[in-house]
Amino acid sequence: MGNEALTRLAEEHVDHRFKGLPPDAYGLTVAELAAQRRNLFHDGGRDGGGFTTPVLALSAERLAHNLALMETYTARHGLAFAPHGKTSMAPQLFHRQLEHGAWGITLALPHQVRVARAFGIRRVFLANELVDASALRWLAAELAADPEFRFIAYVDSVRGVELMDAALAGAARPVDVVIELGAGEAARTGVRTEAEAGEVAAAVAAVPTLRLVGVAGYEGEVPKADPERVRSYLRRLVALAAGLDGAGRFGEADEIVVSAGGSAWFDAVADVFAGIPGLSRPVLKLLRSGAYVSHDDGHYHRLTPFGRVPEEGALEPAFRLWAQVVSRPTPEQAFANAGKRDAAYDLDLPTAQVVRRDGEERPAAGITVTGLSDQHTWLRTGPEADVEVGDWIGFGLSHPCTSFDKWQLIPVAEADGTVVDYIRTFF
Numbered sequence: 047m048g049n050e051a052l053t054r055l056a057e058e059h060v061d062h063r064f065k066g067l068p069p070d071a072y073g074l075t076v077a078e079l080a081a082q083r084r085n086l087f088h089d090g091g092r093d094g095g096g097f098t099t100p101v102l103a104l105s106a107e108r109l110a111h112n113l114a115l116m117e118t119y120t121a122r123h124g125l126a127f128a129p130h131g132k133t134s135m136a137p138q139l140f141h142r143q144l145e146h147g148a149w150g151i152t153l154a155l156p157h158q159v160r161v162a163r164a165f166g167i168r169r170v171f172l173a174n175e176l177v178d179a180s181a182l183r184w185l186a187a188e189l190a191a192d193p194e195f196r197f198i199a200y201v202d203s204v205r206g207v208e209l210m211d212a213a214l215a216g217a218a219r220p221v222d223v224v225i226e227l228g229a230g231e232a233a234r235t236g237v238r239t240e241a242e243a244g245e246v247a248a249a250v251a252a253v254p255t256l257r258l259v260g261v262a263g264y265e266g267e268v269p270k271a272d273p274e275r276v277r278s279y280l281r282r283l284v285a286l287a288a289g290l291d292g293a294g295r296f297g298e299a300d301e302i303v304v305s306a307g308g309s310a311w312f313d314a315v316a317d318v319f320a321g322i323p324g325l326s327r328p329v330l331k332l333l334r335s336g337a338y339v340s341h342d343d344g345h346y347h348r349l350t351p352f353g354r355v356p357e358e359g360a361l362e363p364a365f366r367l368w369a370q371v372v373s374r375p376t377p378e379q380a381f382a383n384a385g386k387r388d389a390a391y392d393l394d395l396p397t398a399q400v401v402r403r404d405g406e407e408r409p410a411a412g413i414t415v416t417g418l419s420d421q422h423t424w425l426r427t428g429p430e431a432d433v434e435v436g437d438w439i440g441f442g443l444s445h446p447c448t449s450f451d452k453w454q455l456i457p458v459a460e461a462d463g464t465v466v467d468y469i470r471t472f473f
Contacts, residue, residue, distance in 0.1 A: 051165045055470050064455040066101030076468050086463040099370040100384035103459045108364035115359045116338050117146040123316040128152045128171045130336025134450045135472045137165035152334040156181035161472045172199040175206045182213035190218040200226040202236050207249040214255035224260040233267040247295040260303025261287045265311050276311045280318035291325045305332035313351035337446045340364040344394035344444020367441040385421040394444035402438040
């Protein structure tokens with residue numbers, strides 16, 4: 047199912063839905079356009095054929111590097127890996143992650159699970175409590191139809207267990223669940239105390255539609271996070287797993303799932319999970335970091351654990367947004383034609399990195415992004431800035447999760463600009 051669906055993506059026709067692509071590509075299939083290996087920076091001359099700005103591109107080499115690095119890292123630390131798919135919502139990347147050793151894909155919403163299933167993903171970890179009756183009935187049908195489909199979801203309340211049980215009444219297979227432990231009083235979801243976890247575990251044991259298989263949490267929500275606070279929370283998560291195991295709460299599970307791991311503290315997860323004590327059955331130590339696939343030039347560049355453990359390697363930012371200078375009203379100001387519709391801005395503004403003119407590329411010296419309008423980037427230009435109308439500016443972006451979602455079809459370009467693939471997203 048997965049490969050057939052990916053093939054159908056390649057057969058999709060290029061049209062007005064897809065920003066930045068060459069206008070003369072209209073009507074070609076994605077596979078036909080990819081086979082032409084057009085260059086991102088060539089304007090096509092009188093015959094047309096050039097990409098239009100703004101256009102977001104992924105680096106082919108950096109994407110491959112990041113996929114391989116996390117495969118090596120997780121294997122070295124004895125971790126199973128279910129990267130969070132909500133980052134990209136790109137089934138092509140899901141399958142590349144699986145090819146690089148991922149156990150499955152983490153998701154957050156029923157719609158995202160439906161996308162994954164449409165593209166043949168056989169293991170899904172839902173990092174959320176699922177209480178939507180319609181979605182649960184659909185899930186039950188998926189589990190009944192495919193014996194190889196494994197699905198795990200959070201629970202963090204007795205009420206949630208009751209709602210799930212009501213919607214799943216008569217289901218052919220029980221739904222596997224893990225108890226989410228909240229990361230602190232001011233954190234997001236999850237039970238706040240071990241006593242509440244025990245109550246939820248008892249509620250799960252009392253219904254035939256659910257099966258408790260482990261515990262999970264998200265250390266990125268630890269208030270005032272620092273290495274010791276994060277490790278303390280993770281040790282608490284491990285202790286919860288051991289306590290529930292000692293109480294016989296994983297009676298029907300083949301293995302015990304212990305899961306955590308965003309993109310900022312996976313080194314702490316690796317350290318603490320290495321010390322998980324012997325339990326009554328094998329432990330699946332499941333890491334869920336997702337932003338690594340493209341990394342970034344802002345938020346995760348600052349927070350990546352590889353900055354703390356440089357001997358383990360380094361992720362590389364794979365995104366670059368190209369926009370064109372369309373106005374230079376004063377020596378101190380310029381405007382490019384990308385804005386909030388094109389660039390992530392929830393954590394940091396884009397950063398000007400390079401300027402291209404007449405096929406030559408140079409650093410974007412003296413150019414600072416000061417704001418975004420819907421369709422304009424505001425640029426402050428210092429005395430050393432060499433920029434004029436018509437120049438292309440390459441911007442680094444911060445936060446992959448709000449970069450992918452603005453583009454439905456993203457060119458994958460090699461270092462010289464040759465576009466070798468296109469990534470389809472489903473948000």
